[in-house]
Amino acid sequence: MIKRIKHSLEYLIDKSSRNKTSEAEENLLSNFALSEYQNAKWDESLMGNSDEVSKNIYDGIQLRIEKKKTINPYLKYMAAASILFLVGLGFFFKPGIAAEKQLSFKTSSIPKSIKLSDGSKIYLAANSSFQYPEKFKGDERKVSLLKGNAFFEVAKDKKHPFIITSGEVKTRVVGTSFHIQMSKSKCEVIVVTGKVNVTSKGQSVDLVPNEEALFQSQKLTKLVADKSYLVNWYSTDITLNQTTLKQVISVLQYKYGVSFHYDNEQVLATPLTVFIKKDATLENVLEQINYITNLKFKVYGEIVKVD
Amino acid sequence: MLPKLPMKNPEIFEKTYTDYWQKLNAFSYTMTQDRDLAQNIVQDVFIDLWERKDDLNINAIEPYLFRAVKNQIFKHYQNNRFDKTIMEDKFEDYIIDNFTSIDPDLMDLLYSLLDKLPEKRKEVLLMYKFQDMSIDQIADELGISKQTVKNQISSALKQLREGLKDLAWLAPIIFFKQNF
Numbered sequence: 001m002i003k004r005i006k007h008s009l010e011y012l013i014d015k016s017s018r019n020k021t022s023e024a025e026e027n028l029l030s031n032f033a034l035s036e037y038q039n040a041k042w043d044e045s046l047m048g049n050s051d052e053v054s055k056n057i058y059d060g061i062q063l064r065i066e067k068k069k070t071i072n073p074y075l076k077y078m079a080a081a082s083i084l085f086l087v088g089l090g091f092f093f094k095p096g097i098a099a100e101k102q103l104s105f106k107t108s109s110i111p112k113s114i115k116l117s118d119g120s121k122i123y124l125a126a127n128s129s130f131q132y133p134e135k136f137k138g139d140e141r142k143v144s145l146l147k148g149n150a151f152f153e154v155a156k157d158k159k160h161p162f163i164i165t166s167g168e169v170k171t172r173v174v175g176t177s178f179h180i181q182m183s184k185s186k187c188e189v190i191v192v193t194g195k196v197n198v199t200s201k202g203q204s205v206d207l208v209p210n211e212e213a214l215f216q217s218q219k220l221t222k223l224v225a226d227k228s229y230l231v232n233w234y235s236t237d238i239t240l241n242q243t244t245l246k247q248v249i250s251v252l253q254y255k256y257g258v259s260f261h262y263d264n265e266q267v268l269a270t271p272l273t274v275f276i277k278k279d280a281t282l283e284n285v286l287e288q289i290n291y292i293t294n295l296k297f298k299v300y301g302e303i304v305k306v307d
Numbered sequence: 308m309l310p311k312l313p314m315k316n317p318e319i320f321e322k323t324y325t326d327y328w329q330k331l332n333a334f335s336y337t338m339t340q341d342r343d344l345a346q347n348i349v350q351d352v353f354i355d356l357w358e359r360k361d362d363l364n365i366n367a368i369e370p371y372l373f374r375a376v377k378n379q380i381f382k383h384y385q386n387n388r389f390d391k392t393i394m395e396d397k398f399e400d401y402i403i404d405n406f407t408s409i410d411p412d413l414m415d416l417l418y419s420l421l422d423k424l425p426e427k428r429k430e431v432l433l434m435y436k437f438q439d440m441s442i443d444q445i446a447d448e449l450g451i452s453k454q455t456v457k458n459q460i461s462s463a464l465k466q467l468r469e470g471l472k473d474l475a476w477l478a479p480i481i482f483f484k485q486n487f
Contacts, residue, residue, distance in 0.1 A: 007391070007395045007398075007471075007472050008398070008471050008472065009394060009395050009398040010384075010385075010391070010395075013381045013384060013385060014385065016381070017381070017382070017385065024410040024413050025413070027410055028409065028410065028413060029381075030374075030377070031405075032397075032398055032401045032402075033338075033373075033377040033380070034373070035401060035405075036334060036337055036338060036397060036401075037330070037334045037373055037376075037377070039337075040330065040333035040334040040336075040337045041333055042329055042332075042333045043333075046336065046340075046342075047332065047333065047336050047342060047345070048342060050329060053332065053346060054325075054328055054329065056346065057328060057332070057346050057349055057350045057353075058324060058328075060346075060347075060350045061324070061350055061353050061354055061357070064350075064354050065354060065357050065358075103347075103351055104347060104350060104351065104354075105343075105347055106343060106346065106347055106350070107343050108342070108343060108346075110343070112343055114388075115386075
């Protein structure tokens with residue numbers, strides 16, 4: 001007989017989340033956490049450059065509170081204004097904000113996946129940002145891709161359509177899997193399984209597997225998907241056999257949310273074979289390519305330059 | 308009256324962030340060993356802080372942030388968002404290191420765990436942990452070699468650790484408390 005033994009810590013935390021812990025148990029948990037907090041030290045090699053990390057987190061906060069900032073100037077200048085005015089404001093803003101508690105998920109150098117409360121799985125490419133409610137409420141499951149690329153495996157639930165907002169584009173599904181790739185100038189939705197409806201600015205297209213919707217210069221069009229996007233970059237190691245640099249770059253752009261800049265278009269035809277491990281960093285992969293091709297790829301933030 | 312922090316004030320918010328983000332992030336990273344998750348936790352906590360309706364007392368700010376990050380870590384732990392054994396190992400270490408300062412209510416249970424140890428092992432561990440005796444002193448007292456003392460301590464701690472992995476040691480307290 002194999003029985004999974006619940007660790008005493010798990011047992012205590014579960015109990016605490018149900019408010020069932022005794023005072024002694026709750027103290028044990030807090031004191032344990034407090035001692036870890038007090039002993040925690042910044043370690044550059046593990047936690048990253050502190051200036052960069054600080055900026056990264058702060059930008060994320062700004063991005064999320066930006067939408068609500070409209071409230072801010074009022075509060076700033078009218079701190080002494082009448083209570084009635086504040087009550088009025090609160091009444092005005094509350095429904096939009098307080099309905100669902102929103103959580104955010106951001107990636108830096110490595111793609112990551114998360115599971116939502118309905119069982120849907122999101123594979124977020126590197127340098128991407130995603131927002132979702134802690135628990136889905138209401139008739140629709142609404143999430144947003146704020147930046148970068150993601151692959152969605154949406155849990156089937158016909159009664160509660162799943163809606164993803166990515167910039168100006170809305171993608172509506174009931175249960176399926178597909179990619180969304182977003183950049184400043186365009187947004188693409190590429191379907192792997194099931195049916196997907198994409199709308200933007202009053203335009204609408206229905207997609208089936210291997211089709212993609214492209215939103216660019218305010219126009220939504222339907223295309224046949226480039227097969228390199230159908231590679232499972234999100235969950236498996238990838239081997240690209242005897243392909244061209246062009247194909248490799250399109251996979252890398254997807255997986256790591258970076259863009260490539262090159263002076264000479266001819267390099268794109270360079271033949272090569274590469275192996276990309278599921279959790280490899282972009283630097284690892286580029287090092288490998290540099291070695292094979294004798295080219296020089298260098299990373300500048302979210303831009304990769306080729307010499 | 309202590310000064311209060313109006314959280315919707317951008318300057319105060321930014322200062323609060325500058326003062327505490329790093330410590331909180333080091334904490335969330337230590338517990339999860341996941342860089343992105345650790346940063347996401349800190350980010351979510353500060354967004355919650357921004358959205359707070361009531362002001363916080365200046366002295367209450369750090370405890371508030373610590374508690375919020377702790378709760379997020381525990382929540383992600385429950386949802387298996389990171390390798391749970393990292394925190395579990397730390398918890399075992401914490402209990403073993405703080406054996407003598409743990410609440411008496413829970414001490415009873417730790418003693419029952421100790422009682423499961425073979426007599427000799429228990430004796431050595433108690434001398435080492437509770438009477439603060441050195442390995443040399445224990446070896447002298449019991450007339451055994453230093454190496455044997457070391458071995459006994461390490462196997463006693465190992466056995467104790469195993470016991471902590473099992474929730475059974477906490478089970479009597481549920482039973483007990485429910486009667487109140």
